[in-house]
Amino acid sequence: MALKSAIRNLGNNPHLVFVRLPNLLSFLCIVVGVVWLLLLPLNEYSRQTYISENALLPGQVHAYFTGSEQNIFRGYKKELEGLLNDGKARGDQKDEAEVTAAVSDKLQSILQAAGLKVATQKYEYTSAGITHQGENTYAIIHAPRGDATEAIVLVAPWLTADDELNLNGVTLALTLARYFKRWSLWSKDIIFLITPDSKTGTQAWIDAYHDMHPASVQPLPLKSGALQGALVIEYPFDHRFQTLHIVYDGVNGQLPNLDLFNTAVAIAGGQMGIGANLQEMWGHDDSYEHRLQTMFRGMTKQGLGYATGAHSSFMPYHIDAITLQTKGEGWEDEMALGRTIESLCRSLNNLLEHLHQSFFFYLLMQSNRFVSIGTYLPSAMLIAGNFTIMAIALWIRTGYYPESKPSANPKNEKAPTEGKEKPNTISIAERHLALPLSLVVGLHLLGLVPLWVFNNVFHQYFTTTTYIFVAVDIVLPLFLAAILSNGLGLSKPIIPQQYHLIKSFSLLLLGLSLSTLATLNFSLSFMIGLLCAPLSFISRLRGSAPFRLATSSLGLVLLNLLSPPTVLLGVCWYMGVSVEAVLTQAAFGWDVWVPTKDGFCFKYIIQGYDTCALIAKAHNITEADIERFNKNTWVWLGCRQLYQGDFICLSAGKPPMPMALPQATCGPQVPGTTRPAKWADLAGMNPCAASKCCAFWGQCGSSDLHCQNYRAPPAGPTATVKGATEAPKSKTTGNTKATGAKQPTTTGTGAKPASNSNSNSNSNSKSKSKSRSTTTTVKATKITTTKKSTTTKAKAAPEPSVSQYPWTAPWEITLYSNKGCEGDYYHLEGYNKEFLDGEGCLALHGGLNSKFTDTGVTCKWWTDDSFTWSSCDASKLEKPQSWILKGGFCSAFSKKDCDCFDGVTQYYKPEGCHNRTGIDTPNFAALQCSINGA
Known part of the structure; x- marks a missing residue:
């Protein structure tokens, strides 16, 4: 009875139900969410790291990179130093482009002398009025025990993420290339990539590798298979180092598979005896304070979503990558770093499939301690949930209004007895939705204006533009509030119900967005949720005019302090960096990191264990979507036949170029083939000689396996190209002997196939022709053909399904x-x-x-x-x-x-x-x- 009475009392107190209780629940959600996050560094809520992928076997092999390889390292370093210092030593004004060309030539000669296939790539990006250009040099070791379907990348940028000269890192990469080439144990190709810097060069190369590059970036003449992992080497000083700093943060909060990080830590610390640090925590003593500080630093980088090194460019393509930075002064030298990289490559070489066993969502608080997504996610969800609670409460509140109570009971009515329920004091009200919905949608679309402005002005105007938007953020809410409250002749003043609906829709949209974002970028969701938390509790005030003015002014100041431009200025002041530098970096990310802005689809490389069901589930699409997106994709056979290393589309857009095959001699998969102006011309690229067909695997031949369309794209082009013509439309029975390199254009075995129009006319012919024994001499080609009596009958081209041996993997x-x-x-x-x-x-x-x-x-x-x-x-x-x-x-x-x-x-x-x-x-x-x- 007590519970029933309490519920009845709640129903009779609308203010408690619609105002006090939601505020209390929202406040509790925020407090519990923050406390939950603060508990994560404790041993009870975090776990020791471990290797999930047994095939990695970190530290189980002996590394042999030592001894004479150090002399090779010193020799390469002396040659590169001589080129870099050549202009200064001679005292002349040597053009930077000339020095760059000389260094590139030297890199190519060193790699070619080591027996690697070498290529270069020029690129140019323009962002915020700044032009980024350079030339990448890369080389490939083809696996002696592989089939060019998988590869590992070693990156050595000339400039580190801190803009320091990475001479030792580049030299070490060259030495490792020579060293790795002499080993026959590799089952995956190894690609050595040397870029001018840590961001633009790597981004240009990886975009071109997946054919997602803009026109200002050259395509790659050499390619390998699906990239299984990438390691970046940064060794910017000449003295020995003490520890390895492992950088793993990617763009937009993406992280590599935790197994890659754990393998690097296990090899560096367990096998090589080198300390491993993260998040620039050099004196980490594994205390609660240091764990919390490490976690907050990782959350900050993840929330901001900027590139922290060359490895970040690989993340959008689902390629796990980390950067190894040498730090401190100790007794470890380049040979120790080389052995660490050798052992890491050996572990990646053991992989049977792409890394997928371990976590992709985690928070690290020490090199050997982490928190998985299932443990930390509730903290962000609780903060996002407080907005949803307030939105629902406001929505319910706008559907009711309190009834006026009578002043006294009439004399002829009896007072209600204690056992009877009191009448409800609230009634249903009609909601006016047009204005609140229009205002909320319009204000959110207004956010596209600063997005466009900051990505289309030059970098020198960023600071001024930021102050302009701060002023607009102060004036615009006041102007809108005046119009909504008083009308000012433009509209009727809105009623309190519409105020509540505007706030309800805004909070509901905020809560839904943060809940979704938390599963992708937990840190960004958490930070936005905390900054927006006061919005849940700001409401219209009642009281005297001076009190309302004072509290409204205080609330306005608080809201402006939490606005994005003001937060940006405050963070820049605290960190000691300029607004221009931060926004230039943000504009670069928008202009360069967006892989589909030129109309291409989102490209995915099929892994060995993939099915359409698994791919669809991982990318929140359906199998029907995959079929629809790939109608024009080269050699698409449907979800029933997926082949490792093929490119497919996971979104709408232009299909990608097929992956280049090292041994291809015809078709679009010949290395170095550029995208045709018309997609329908794809199959006709690099055609075979006359009377031969190009099969989908890039080899010429004349068998049914070559000349039938086993893997042809549905939109126009076919995977079979017979010289410049189609497959033969006729067949001759009889005995034919011929000599020479080319057959005359006659109907018979070995005859040159006719063009499309001729073939069609021949196939429509229903007559049979008989001929006597004849001798035909063609002087132009000096070919003599002797034929016996034959009977020729025109036939249509064979259907793809009539092959004696239907295609499958050989x-x-x-x-x-x-x-x-x-x-x-x-x-x-x-x-x-x-x-x-x-x-x-x-x-x-x-x-x-x-x-x-x-x-x-x-x-x-x-x-x-x-x-x-x-x-x-x-x-x-x-x-x-x-x-x-x-x-x-x-x-x-x-x-x-x-x-x-x-x-x-x-x-x-x-x-x-x-x-x-x-x-x-x-x-x-x-x-x-x-x-x-x-």
């Missing part, structure tokens, strides 16, 4: 001359699903075609460190010492005729590098392989 086997899968090698691959009787016997020295045959089997002999190939008959190797089998099964025969009775036969399944043992077939005279192994 079986591949690589046979090496040396153990450890090194040296010269045979490479065979095919698309037959089952073992082929008779024609399925593949004799290594039996005239196997180095181009694709009708069964889709090819054999090549690679030499000169995989730079030169010829037919398999050119090799005398009969006893391979090691081999790798992928995607199928093979039987090895000691006899060329695949006779399992007169010779030795061994059956092999897919595995990694297999070194020859005593039980293996003594010599590989022939093979029989298939995808299914039957």
